[in-house]
Amino acid sequence: xxIRLKDIAADLGVSTITVSKVLRNQPDVGEATRRRVLxxxxxxxxxxxLLARGLxxxxxxxxxxxxxxxxxxxxxxxxxxxxxxxxxxxxxxxLASAEEEPQLEVEEIExLLARGVDALxxxxxxxxxxxxxxxxxxxxxxxxxxxxxxxxxSHFVGTDDVAAGLxxxxxxxxxxxxxxxxxGNSELSTGADRFRGYQLALQAAGIPxxxxxxxxxxxLEESGDTVGYAAMDKLLQSRQLPDAVFCYxxxxxxxxxxxxxxxxxxxxxxxAVIGCGNLRLAAYLEVPLSSIDQNTTELGEQAxxxxxxxxxxxxxxxxxxxxxxxxxxxxxSTVGKL
Amino acid sequence: xxIRLKDIAADLGVSTITVSKVLRNQPDVGEATRRRVLxxxxxxxxxxxLLARGLxxxxxxxxxxxxxxxxxxxxxxxxxxxxxxxxxxxxxxxLASAEEEPQLEVEEIExLLARGVDALxxxxxxxxxxxxxxxxxxxxxxxxxxxxxxxxxSHFVGTDDVAAGLxxxxxxxxxxxxxxxxxGNSELSTGADRFRGYQLALQAAGIPxxxxxxxxxxxLEESGDTVGYAAMDKLLQSRQLPDAVFCYxxxxxxxxxxxxxxxxxxxxxxxAVIGCGNLRLAAYLEVPLSSIDQNTTELGEQAxxxxxxxxxxxxxxxxxxxxxxxxxxxxxSTVGKL
DNA sequence: TCCTGCTACGTTAGCGGTAACGTATTGAGG
DNA sequence: CCTCAATACGTTACCGCTAACGTAGCAGGA
Numbered sequence: 123x124x125i126r127l128k129d130i131a132a133d134l135g136v137s138t139i140t141v142s143k144v145l146r147n148q149p150d151v152g153e154a155t156r157r158r159v160l161x162x163x164x165x166x167x168x169x170x171x172l173l174a175r176g177l178x179x180x181x182x183x184x185x186x187x188x189x190x191x192x193x194x195x196x197x198x199x200x201x202x203x204x205x206x207x208x209x210x211x212x213x214x215x216x217l218a219s220a221e222e223e224p225q226l227e228v229e230e231i232e233x234l235l236a237r238g239v240d241a242l243x244x245x246x247x248x249x250x251x252x253x254x255x256x257x258x259x260x261x262x263x264x265x266x267x268x269x270x271x272x273x274x275x276s277h278f279v280g281t282d283d284v285a286a287g288l289x290x291x292x293x294x295x296x297x298x299x300x301x302x303x304x305x306g307n308s309e310l311s312t313g314a315d316r317f318r319g320y321q322l323a324l325q326a327a328g329i330p331x332x333x334x335x336x337x338x339x340x341x342l343e344e345s346g347d348t349v350g351y352a353a354m355d356k357l358l359q360s361r362q363l364p365d366a367v368f369c370y371x372x373x374x375x376x377x378x379x380x381x382x383x384x385x386x387x388x389x390x391x392x393x394a395v396i397g398c399g400n401l402r403l404a405a406y407l408e409v410p411l412s413s414i415d416q417n418t419t420e421l422g423e424q425a426x427x428x429x430x431x432x433x434x435x436x437x438x439x440x441x442x443x444x445x446x447x448x449x450x451x452x453x454x455s456t457v458g459k460l
Numbered sequence: 461x462x463i464r465l466k467d468i469a470a471d472l473g474v475s476t477i478t479v480s481k482v483l484r485n486q487p488d489v490g491e492a493t494r495r496r497v498l499x500x501x502x503x504x505x506x507x508x509x510l511l512a513r514g515l516x517x518x519x520x521x522x523x524x525x526x527x528x529x530x531x532x533x534x535x536x537x538x539x540x541x542x543x544x545x546x547x548x549x550x551x552x553x554x555l556a557s558a559e560e561e562p563q564l565e566v567e568e569i570e571x572l573l574a575r576g577v578d579a580l581x582x583x584x585x586x587x588x589x590x591x592x593x594x595x596x597x598x599x600x601x602x603x604x605x606x607x608x609x610x611x612x613x614s615h616f617v618g619t620d621d622v623a624a625g626l627x628x629x630x631x632x633x634x635x636x637x638x639x640x641x642x643x644g645n646s647e648l649s650t651g652a653d654r655f656r657g658y659q660l661a662l663q664a665a666g667i668p669x670x671x672x673x674x675x676x677x678x679x680l681e682e683s684g685d686t687v688g689y690a691a692m693d694k695l696l697q698s699r700q701l702p703d704a705v706f707c708y709x710x711x712x713x714x715x716x717x718x719x720x721x722x723x724x725x726x727x728x729x730x731x732a733v734i735g736c737g738n739l740r741l742a743a744y745l746e747v748p749l750s751s752i753d754q755n756t757t758e759l760g761e762q763a764x765x766x767x768x769x770x771x772x773x774x775x776x777x778x779x780x781x782x783x784x785x786x787x788x789x790x791x792x793s794t795v796g797k798l
Numbered sequence: 799t800c801c802t803g804c805t806a807c808g809t810t811a812g813c814g815g816t817a818a819c820g821t822a823t824t825g826a827g828g
Numbered sequence: 829c830c831t832c833a834a835t836a837c838g839t840t841a842c843c844g845c846t847a848a849c850g851t852a853g854c855a856g857g858a
Binding site: 138 | 835836837838839842843844845
């Protein structure tokens with residue numbers, strides 16, 4: 123149906139391989155022939171069939187990215203940065219979303235592999251390595267994004283989440299807060315790391331940890347605001363109120379603030395709140411939200427760089443871990459007198 | 461490298477075509493053989509090579525979607541709904557983003573076609589039909605999403621944007637507003653339609669149009685809040701202030717509100733503001749934002765339905781246009797005394 | 799017994815490219 | 829004039845799968 127390489131070749135009276143070489147910028151083609159081919163290709167608006175090319179060559183110059191949810195702007199922004207970085211290096215991106223369902227993610231992995239991607243980037247929502255079987259068997263290079271998995275040492279690009287938790291908590295401490303609560307996600311490695319940073323910051327300041335100030339929820343990723351609301355509700359019932367909260371992400375912070383305000387308390391005067399992720403609208407909220415910025419575009423760029431280096435390097439290097447340092451963005455939700 | 465259909469066949473002492481038939485649920489295979497094949501496939505964790513399959517069969521049971529920008533949650537949500545709908549009907553989705561660049565969009569179109577998608581869904585940022593040449597030549601079915609293009613009658617799924625503009629403006633009129641401004645996007649069909657709805661509503665209410673109350677900007681899609689801010693700034697300089705503004709999207713509404721508050725005016729008492737799109741955080745903003753909800757998931761579902769029907773139907777039906785009716789979500793930015 | 803009509807399965811020929819090697823052609827050097 | 833190497837281009841054999849047709853084997857009717 124569509125025009126084929128063969129057609130161009132026949133048209134020009136040369137062999138298919140010659141056209142093929144021209145299209146791939148290979149040597150061993152005369153300058154005159156090369157020009158004739160390119161002109162005809164342009165005239166006919168010919169594009170090589172990527173299925174056939176991939177099948178014949180075993181490569182596709184394409185990498186796949188699977189994210190848990192594109193509605194999370196974090197992942198959408200990451201994909202944007204990644205794509206730009208890949209493009210610059212001559213690779214294409216195929217994007218898939220697992221919709222927060224581990225089983226769907228497994229299907230997407232197998233799907234992209236079956237489509238012949240050269241490498242796979244994976245922000246995984248798996249809870250074990252089980253589902254990655256196909257990926258591991260495929261021997262194709264892959265890079266974990268944002269979240270690591272237990273029992274799997276691999277290349278990784280993500281935020282320095284321990285630093286994120288540390289910086290957020292230090293920021294609260296610097297504002298003279300002492301009873302600092304945490305609304306966290308215990309299921310994801312990002313949640314565990316941020317919690318760890320929280321612990322380290324308290325420890326460094328000589329503030330004892332208090333279980334009554336910590337609420338962990340696994341569902342925080344999906345419906346942050348309602349979960350944050352519920353978690354804050356729980357915190358408000360403890361004997362002694364917190365004077366600050368570090369929330370796993372901005373959405374949960376938004377929910378938490380809602381609950382605080384409903385209780386007739388003031389943010390930040392009664393309770394300061396800081397989130398993580400620095401949503402675009404954070405500055406426009408009812409209480410402008412302090413947050414930790416993850417520099418998402420840089421993450422994408424780094425991921426592109428690492429992936430393409432894996433693809434070009436013949437050797438299989440040691441697992442490399444790239445952690446981007448985040449930064450605090452202070453807004454009204456933490457800046458105020460105690 | 462990976463395990464092939466041929467291996468399974470050899471392993472079982474049957475021919476490749478038999479295995480192929482089993483995998484595609486085709487008839488003419490004995491029940492016993494079928495079971496043996498399926499078991500072996502599962503044991504070996506075999507997955508057919510989609511490149512080879514697509515090349516041999518000419519179909520891929522895959523549709524492509526190209527959106528202008530995934531960071532727009534509207535498109536991310538649409539993709540989510542679409543994917544669910546396609547999946548349910550036995551199709552897969554391949555996602556691509558044009559990053560608001562028409563040239564990149566053209567490349568993505570050609571890319572997805574070269575990858576053998578059976579159909580293409582396109583939320584286009586083209587300004588003319590020029591860039592769609594490859595798509596049109598490919599003879600493959602396609603559906604425009606959200607935005608229509610001039611000089612191109614085709615299948616379409618999107619919001620009833622005239623109704624959106626109409627309902628938003630009527631809502632403002634119902635709140636006794638009379639000097640109703642509009643911050644719009646003149647470049648996209650959605651912007652033109654919403655503007656048209658705005659005009660119709662005013663006309664129906666007997667309110668004359670005033671050029672000094674209308675600000676159009678093409679850049680509204682990319683950086684809504686700053687453009688909205690600038691547009692509002694302009695409106696505040698007119699001799700007679702507006703008492704309401706209908707903004708093309710929520711982001712521009714956010715920017716507009718910021719400017720209004722900075723001027724020392726009250727929202728909605730001095731100026732009511734309504735946006736469009738109903739962002740997830742709309743209810744949590746400094747001034748909870750009234751908006752038009754587009755029922756994005758339903759859009760995705762409809763798009764899936766239309767596309768698969770095009771794919772299964774052998775005939776080429778008349779261009780079909782599906783317009784989803786939006787609804788008003790009233791919040792504090794419009795509800796208040798004048 | 800032979801023919802017919804199923805059912806179950808196989809053979810052959812690609813799909814549109816690419817890899818690896820093979821073969822002309824050319825010009826320089828002896 | 830011949831050799832030899834470099835250059836330009838072609839031949840052959842797949843890649844992994846499927847479409848379309850072919851054939852064997854069996855049951856049942858005449």
